[in-house]
Amino acid sequence: xxxxxxxxxxxxxxxxxxxxxxxxxxxxxxxxxxxxxxxxxxxxxxxxxxxxxxxxxxxxxxxxxxxxxxxxxxxxxxxxxxxxxxxxxxxxxxxxxxxxxxxxxxxxxxxxxxxxxxxxxxxxxxxxxxxxxxxxxxxxxxxxxxxxxxxxxxxxxxxxxxxxxxxxxxxxxxxxxxxxxxxxxxxxxxxxxxxxxxxxxxxxxxxxxxxxxxxxxxxxxxxxxxxxxxxxxxxxxxxxxxxxxxxxxxxxxxxxxxxxxxxxxxxxxxxxxxxxxxxxxxxxxxxxxxxxxxxxxxxxxxxxxxxxxxxxxxxxxxxxxxxxxxxxxxxxxxxxxxxxxxxxxxxxxxxxxxxxxxxxxxxxxxxxxxxxxxxxxxxxxxxxxxxxxxxxxxxxxxxxxxxxxxxxxxxxxxxxxxxxxxxxxxxxxxxxxxxxxxxxxxxxxxxxxxxxxxxxxxxxxxxxxxxxxxxxxxxxxxxxxxxxxxxxxxxxxxxxxxxxxxxxxxxxxxxxxxxxxxxxxxx
Amino acid sequence: xxxxxxxxxxxxxxxxxxxxxxxxxxxxxxxxxxxxxxxxxxxxxxxxxxxxxxxxxxxxxxxxxxxxxxxxxxxxxxxxxxxxxxxxxxxxxxxxxxxxxxxxxxxxxxxxxxxxxxxxxxxxxxxxxxxxxxxxxxxxxxxxxxxxxxxxxxxxxxxxxxxxxxxxxxxxxxxxxxxxxxxxxxxxxxxxxxxxx
Numbered sequence: 033x034x035x036x037x038x039x040x041x042x043x044x045x046x047x048x049x050x051x052x053x054x055x056x057x058x059x060x061x062x063x064x065x066x067x068x069x070x071x072x073x074x075x076x077x078x079x080x081x082x083x084x085x086x087x088x089x090x091x092x093x094x095x096x097x098x099x100x101x102x103x104x105x106x107x108x109x110x111x112x113x114x115x116x117x118x119x120x121x122x123x124x125x126x127x128x129x130x131x132x133x134x135x136x137x138x139x140x141x142x143x144x145x146x147x148x149x150x151x152x153x154x155x156x157x158x159x160x161x162x163x164x165x166x167x168x169x170x171x172x173x174x175x176x177x178x179x180x181x182x183x184x185x186x187x188x189x190x191x192x193x194x195x196x197x198x199x200x201x202x203x204x205x206x207x208x209x210x211x212x213x214x215x216x217x218x219x220x221x222x223x224x225x226x227x228x229x230x231x232x233x234x235x236x237x238x239x240x241x242x243x244x245x246x247x248x249x250x251x252x253x254x255x256x257x258x259x260x261x262x263x264x265x266x267x268x269x270x271x272x273x274x275x276x277x278x279x280x281x282x283x284x285x286x287x288x289x290x291x292x293x294x295x296x297x298x299x300x301x302x303x304x305x306x307x308x309x310x311x312x313x314x315x316x317x318x319x320x321x322x323x324x325x326x327x328x329x330x331x332x333x334x335x336x337x338x339x340x341x342x343x344x345x346x347x348x349x350x351x352x353x354x355x356x357x358x359x360x361x362x363x364x365x366x367x368x369x370x371x372x373x374x375x376x377x378x379x380x381x382x383x384x385x386x387x388x389x390x391x392x393x394x395x396x397x398x399x400x401x402x403x404x405x406x407x408x409x410x411x412x413x414x415x416x417x418x419x420x421x422x423x424x425x426x427x428x429x430x431x432x433x434x435x436x437x438x439x440x441x442x443x444x445x446x447x448x449x450x451x452x453x454x455x456x457x458x459x460x461x462x463x464x465x466x467x468x469x470x471x472x473x474x475x476x477x478x479x480x481x482x483x484x485x486x487x488x489x490x491x492x493x494x495x496x497x498x499x500x501x502x503x504x505x506x507x508x509x510x511x512x513x514x515x516x517x518x519x520x521x522x523x524x525x526x527x528x529x530x531x532x533x534x535x536x537x538x539x540x541x542x543x544x545x546x547x548x549x550x551x552x553x554x555x
Numbered sequence: 556x557x558x559x560x561x562x563x564x565x566x567x568x569x570x571x572x573x574x575x576x577x578x579x580x581x582x583x584x585x586x587x588x589x590x591x592x593x594x595x596x597x598x599x600x601x602x603x604x605x606x607x608x609x610x611x612x613x614x615x616x617x618x619x620x621x622x623x624x625x626x627x628x629x630x631x632x633x634x635x636x637x638x639x640x641x642x643x644x645x646x647x648x649x650x651x652x653x654x655x656x657x658x659x660x661x662x663x664x665x666x667x668x669x670x671x672x673x674x675x676x677x678x679x680x681x682x683x684x685x686x687x688x689x690x691x692x693x694x695x696x697x698x699x700x701x702x703x704x705x706x707x708x709x710x711x712x713x714x715x716x717x718x719x720x721x722x723x724x725x726x727x728x729x730x731x732x733x734x735x736x737x738x739x740x741x742x743x744x745x746x747x748x749x750x751x752x
Contacts, residue, residue, distance in 0.1 A: 131655070132630070133656075
């Protein structure tokens with residue numbers, strides 16, 4: 033463990049740490065363009081120059097490893113380093129078109145940030161004398177603007193090391209260097225969105241987010257992607273109750289800095305076609321409280337002649353409350369429609385995606401929601417043994433087997449997020465919140481419990497699923513001592529193996545891995 | 556006793572002269588405004604209009620390019636600077652690659668606007684200016700949320716003339732940089748977004 037001094041502050045860092053990382057640990061952010069935490073070091077942008085004692089010249093902080101007793105002066109302490117960074121920035125900006133007003137990167141652009149920190153110089157190159165390159169080049173999900181590029185090669189290294197597709201490369205030389213795909217062909221893989229994130233400037237921008245919103249209006253909420261069992265950490269960017277984009281949030285244990293494009297697209301499901309009010313059979317709108325009262329009465333009457341079908345998309349809190357509801361009523365309970373638990377850890381591709389397209393299959397396995405067996409449950413429905421069938425997600429009715437079974441049940445209650453013709457079978461429909469609208473936790477394929485936070489309120493009367501279950505429990509006369517998702521999680525943690533010391537607070541923003549996926553699933 | 560306190564001799568006899576003088580002044584002003592032409596402070600609005608400053612902050616207007624399209628590039632700077640949050644913009648794609656962006660919708664809620672002129676200051680393209688138009692009449696609230704076309708073709712502009720508009724950039728820029736440096740040195744405030752990975 034070498035000890036280094038950075039700007040007079042002595043810290044001990046792991047051997048092999050680069051100066052730029054060590055400085056970050058010491059609380060100093062050295063400006064950079066080409067350095068990225070999850071990409072190999074290239075050292076081409078020369079922005080991170082720092083003064084290191086006993087070195088005759090300034091060194092790049094990203095490409096220099098710390099050694100015992102090294103004394104580093106960054107731009108904070110060293111006027112020489114500050115001056116070098118300022119000059120580097122002026123070179124990088126020499127041919128920059130300065131079209132910030134029309135550039136979507138404005139607000140999260142390294143060039144802008146560093147111009148405010150180091151630059152503030154008047155340009156010595158008039159706009160007419162600048163080298164002009166290709167603008168507004170459509171390369172599939174990405175818009176390329178070669179003029180804004182600082183030739184840092186982050187995107188090229190991403191293509192080479194992460195997706196291994198090598199779709200981008202430099203063409204031409206010297207001042208005319210620019211990035212290009214072969215024949216301006218499109219980016220074809222499912223991880224194109226990350227190119228936008230790795231690009232420190234506005235050269236690679238998302239076509240989907242193009243001109244939608246200026247980023248400084250957006251609020252960030254930490255979340256977890258519900259698209260598959262990998263559980264990538266994300267940030268939801270939203271304004272006035274509307275989500276505009278989803279970005280990856282760095283978590284070295286799960287997704288590093290990456291997120292797949294299908295995961296990014298999930299923000300579109302939040303605003304579209306949502307269910308906002310409770311319905312009775314035939315689509316008659318009703319007050320949620322009235323419908324819940326009727327459902328509670330039906331459940332009380334049905335008792336053991338009821339069935340509860342949970343969804344592996346539910347959060348641990350929703351699932352636990354739903355399980356308690358099933359236990360209090362005494363009905364059948366399962367969630368394994370289509371056997372997602374068999375493919376929870378099966379990879380779809382070598383990068384992030386997994387075959388199980390549900391957020392929380394492992395969580396429901398751990399919580400023990402697989403009780404009756406789906407086949408037995410549905411068979412009982414078809415045989416007319418079930419008086420009330422409660423579906424935790426209306427979308428379950430899109431499964432042919434479930435829809436067929438539900439058609440034989442005299443009372444079908446569906447909690448649903450979205451509208452759709454499949455809900456016509458249900459006799460009572462209750463609107464519930466989606467993951468962006470509730471607090472909760474998902475357990476990923478690796479039994480890592482991760483928190484997601486409420487970004488904004490659910491539309492209309494929709495409430496988080498656990499609140500609906502808690503409401504029904506209190507109407508049944510057996511209330512649960514919980515009001516918030518954190519309360520429910522504490523109750524759940526007491527019942528699950530390995531969860532003993534977990535609370536929302538201790539999970540933090542990065543989540544906690546408990547046990548291992550190989551541990552026997554409780555049932 | 557502090558040195559800036561003065562002592563006044565109040566032991567003087569009252570005089571009636573100032574009272575009569577004041578009454579005469581009032582009477583004279585009244586008679587002059589009634590009978591002497593050009594002496595009155597009142598004007599016959601709306602037939603007569605007061606001469607207002609060329610930097611008056613009235614209803615906004617959007618400037619156009621030579622081909623009649625808006626000069627605005629939908630950068631949202633005005634909407635960002637607006638303290639009343641009365642500007643709503645939606646951006647679209649322009650065919651020219653050097654311009655790229657233009658507002659498909661640009662609406663200003665004139666009832667919400669506080670006519671501070673920050674939008675004009677913020678605009679990097681001199682696309683939004685203010686006119687000297689100040690007699691705003693409408694029969695509904697919705698009517699006074701004016702859209703892009705309306706802002707580009709304010710009918711009364713020829714009549715009332717342009718008002719508040721940006722000063723020359725060369726004059727303003729050193730002032731702005733000096734202000735930024737002062738902010739940083741005296742208050743340690745560095746404008747800009749928080750750092751992102």
